[in-house]
Amino acid sequence: MKHTISILCDDVPGVMTRISGLFSRRGFNIESLSVGVTDNPGKSRFTIVVNGDDTVLEQLRKQLQKLINVINVWDYKEESIVSREHALLKVKAISSNRAELLQLVSSIPARIIDSSGDLWTLEITGDTEDVSSFIDLFRHYGIVESIRTGKIALKRG
Amino acid sequence: MKKGRTYGAKALIKTLEKLGVEVIFGYPGGANLPIYEALASSSIKHVLARHEQGASHMADGYARATGKVGVCLATSGPGATNLVTGIATAYMDSVPMLAITGQVPRSNIGTDAFQEVDTTGITIPITKHNLLVQEVKEIPSRIEEAFHIASTGRKGPVLIDIPKDVLFQEFNLPDIKEIVLEGYNPNSEGHPGQIKRAVKTLEHAKKPLIIAGGGIIASESFDVLRQFAEKANIPLTHTFMGKTALADNHPLNLGMCGYHGKVVSNQAIDQADVILALGARFSNRHTINLDTYPGHRKIIHVDIDPAEIGKNVETLLPIVGDLKQILTRLNDLIKPCKHPDWISHLKDIDSRALLPVVPENELTQIGTMRIMQEYLDNPLFVTDVGRHQMFAAHEIKLPSGRHFLSSGGLGTMGFSFPAAVGAAVGMPDRQIVVIAGDGSFVMNCQEIITATEEKLNIICFIMNDSKLGMIAQLQDEFYKSSFDISDLGSFVDFPKMAESMGAQGHRVVTSADLRELMQDKDLYKGVHIVDCVIGKGGEHAYPMVRGNSILDIVEEGGVK
Numbered sequence: 001m002k003h004t005i006s007i008l009c010d011d012v013p014g015v016m017t018r019i020s021g022l023f024s025r026r027g028f029n030i031e032s033l034s035v036g037v038t039d040n041p042g043k044s045r046f047t048i049v050v051n052g053d054d055t056v057l058e059q060l061r062k063q064l065q066k067l068i069n070v071i072n073v074w075d076y077k078e079e080s081i082v083s084r085e086h087a088l089l090k091v092k093a094i095s096s097n098r099a100e101l102l103q104l105v106s107s108i109p110a111r112i113i114d115s116s117g118d119l120w121t122l123e124i125t126g127d128t129e130d131v132s133s134f135i136d137l138f139r140h141y142g143i144v145e146s147i148r149t150g151k152i153a154l155k156r157g
Numbered sequence: 158m159k160k161g162r163t164y165g166a167k168a169l170i171k172t173l174e175k176l177g178v179e180v181i182f183g184y185p186g187g188a189n190l191p192i193y194e195a196l197a198s199s200s201i202k203h204v205l206a207r208h209e210q211g212a213s214h215m216a217d218g219y220a221r222a223t224g225k226v227g228v229c230l231a232t233s234g235p236g237a238t239n240l241v242t243g244i245a246t247a248y249m250d251s252v253p254m255l256a257i258t259g260q261v262p263r264s265n266i267g268t269d270a271f272q273e274v275d276t277t278g279i280t281i282p283i284t285k286h287n288l289l290v291q292e293v294k295e296i297p298s299r300i301e302e303a304f305h306i307a308s309t310g311r312k313g314p315v316l317i318d319i320p321k322d323v324l325f326q327e328f329n330l331p332d333i334k335e336i337v338l339e340g341y342n343p344n345s346e347g348h349p350g351q352i353k354r355a356v357k358t359l360e361h362a363k364k365p366l367i368i369a370g371g372g373i374i375a376s377e378s379f380d381v382l383r384q385f386a387e388k389a390n391i392p393l394t395h396t397f398m399g400k401t402a403l404a405d406n407h408p409l410n411l412g413m414c415g416y417h418g419k420v421v422s423n424q425a426i427d428q429a430d431v432i433l434a435l436g437a438r439f440s441n442r443h444t445i446n447l448d449t450y451p452g453h454r455k456i457i458h459v460d461i462d463p464a465e466i467g468k469n470v471e472t473l474l475p476i477v478g479d480l481k482q483i484l485t486r487l488n489d490l491i492k493p494c495k496h497p498d499w500i501s502h503l504k505d506i507d508s509r510a511l512l513p514v515v516p517e518n519e520l521t522q523i524g525t526m527r528i529m530q531e532y533l534d535n536p537l538f539v540t541d542v543g544r545h546q547m548f549a550a551h552e553i554k555l556p557s558g559r560h561f562l563s564s565g566g567l568g569t570m571g572f573s574f575p576a577a578v579g580a581a582v583g584m585p586d587r588q589i590v591v592i593a594g595d596g597s598f599v600m601n602c603q604e605i606i607t608a609t610e611e612k613l614n615i616i617c618f619i620m621n622d623s624k625l626g627m628i629a630q631l632q633d634e635f636y637k638s639s640f641d642i643s644d645l646g647s648f649v650d651f652p653k654m655a656e657s658m659g660a661q662g663h664r665v666v667t668s669a670d671l672r673e674l675m676q677d678k679d680l681y682k683g684v685h686i687v688d689c690v691i692g693k694g695g696e697h698a699y700p701m702v703r704g705n706s707i708l709d710i711v712e713e714g715g716v717k
Binding site: 009010014017018021058059062065066067069071072 | 278282285286288291306338340462463
């Protein structure tokens with residue numbers, strides 16, 4: 001079962017090690033992890049996606065909550081959240097397919113943020129599945145390099 | 158120095174004084190010398206251990222004996238890593254401890270400087286919390302927070318790492334505001350609805366059972382536990398860490414459960430209809446195998462740490478909070494009950510237990526423990542880890558209270574002697590008695606020097622069977638290999654070792670020798686190392702679980 005865990009914590013050195021250490025100690029492979037500051041000074045928010053047994057993850061949630069620097073932990077159900085991922089994609093844009101590529105970019109939530117010679121860098125935003133399927137769309141044109149962030153998520157409402 | 162200004166190390170010591178710290182167990186080195194400079198003009202006593210591991214066990218023993226926070230101090234690098242075993246020991250048994258370590262100057266951090274290790278990185282998994290102090294002005298508040306965290310909620314060790322240049326920095330000593338830790342709010346009261354439901358469940362139980370864990374000792378809930386058990390007439394079994402939760406001779410106390418538990422205790426767990434677990438964490442030393450652990454659905458689990466509830470066993474009723482407060486509520490609400498059939502059934506099982514046979518003249522571990530108790534007045538026992546530890550858990554009969562200190566969770570060999578030093582420093586009026594094996598004693602025997610220097614009253618009985626007893630037993634029971642790794646030889650002269658370090662050494666070979674020694678009034682003053690030459694090297698510690706479930710338990714020689 002896939003879990004999206006959101007953690008609000010103090011923005012202090014070592015907090016990343018403490019949090020990720022709890023996962024690795026129990027043999028969890030973190031599928032994605034993203035972290036950044038919040039609008040509240042001194043506080044960060046983690047979004048961690050893991051796949052695992054519900055009971056073990058409930059235990060993990062409690063262990064995370066025990067960390068002194070952790071203020072709150074939520075284990076979100078997929079349907080109750082809005083989530084986004086971001087990807088950068090470098091594709092070949094040779095003259096013969098530029099028009100087609102441009103059309104494709106404008107039909108989805110993507111943008112060209114750099115064009116250097118025959119290489120365009122696109123940015124894509126969407127939920128995890130959207131980003132995956134958009135990347136697939138561009139595979140045909142030849143992806144030179146790509147990178148994606150982990151998922152970030154907030155509860156609806 | 159200008160008025161109102163101070164430097165880091167001085168602020169550290171001032172804060173510790175303000176928090177009521179009376180003693181620090183430590184060892185000097187380049188990176189913590191500024192702290193020693195500040196200690197020179199302080200009311201805080203410093204006890205010089207002879208190894209940093211010793212210092213950490215001393216702080217642990219002090220904390221377990223007194224209930225206060227034990228403080229230890231080491232320098233950076235190897236000093237800090239030597240504390241690690243002691244910190245992990247305290248972590249596993251939830252002992253309040255503050256470990257202070259020196260760190261290389263900030264400009265050197267991350268350069269693999271001389272005596273540099275990532276102390277906070279190393280100790281993250283074995284501390285309740287830790288941090289590297291980055292700025293001198295943080296010192297007072299971080300120390301106060303550390304103290305607060307170590308001694309509240311589920312207690313545990315906290316480590317503060319301070320770079321040497323920060324210890325030397327000057328600053329204006331601030332007034333500390335109230336401690337605010339947004340992510341740390343231990344709940345102590347317990348949910349009133351759950352408490353009421355627990356009372357109802359217990360009142361309807363036909364065969365209720367209390368499992369008392371180390372939480373009773375940590376929260377000092379001795380009196381209210383006894384009152385509650387008596388009022389509700391519920392028999393009690395305890396985990397290893399729960400020894401002395403209730404007096405050993407109390408009629409409702411069945412004795413220890415688990416891997417080396419008593420048959421009656423493990424049977425009671427199997428047959429009970431409602432189990433009230435109090436500050437016990439259902440460790441694998443207690444449950445053996447969760448798949449075969451009696452599958453009660455009616456477990457009422459009370460613990461200060463919400464993460465312990467449901468971690469290992471399914472719980473019908475979770476109650477998170479301080480045991481003393483919750484037991485008081487339970488005791489107020491419950492109607493007096495009687496369970497005569499259930500209790501007499503358990504007494505009947507217990508009456509069929511095979512009792513270990515102790516020869517009259519030969520010195521055995523059990524015999525030694527029985528004899529020594531006859532002569533001791535209100536002793537505080539500290540055991541090491543091994544076969545003698547299990548014999549001690551069964552044979553040493555104690556009232557409830559802080560009278561039995563032992564490394565339960567981590568099973569740290571070498572714990573006993575330094576922990577006894579800490580206990581003796583904290584409780585100077587108590588007779589401290591160590592029970593160690595010849596293997597475990599050697600692991601920190603250098604602390605005899607500290608004990609002698611501090612003029613403590615410690616009697617240490619070494620159960621000398623020339624073997625690593627528990628290893629011998631495990632090899633006998635579970636391995637067929639002819640590679641006997643348990644043999645330690647008998648060439649170490651423990652009395653001479655003691656004398657070389659300023660203590661008194663004794664050797665007893667028969668029970669008559671031991672009785673004679675125990676009658677000597679001089680034994681109860683100063684540091685005495687008693688080499689008890691155990692004739693029969695191969696006494697196995699029974700009962701023990703030999704199978705896959707707590708019911709697969711064997712007693713001396715025979716399966717029942």
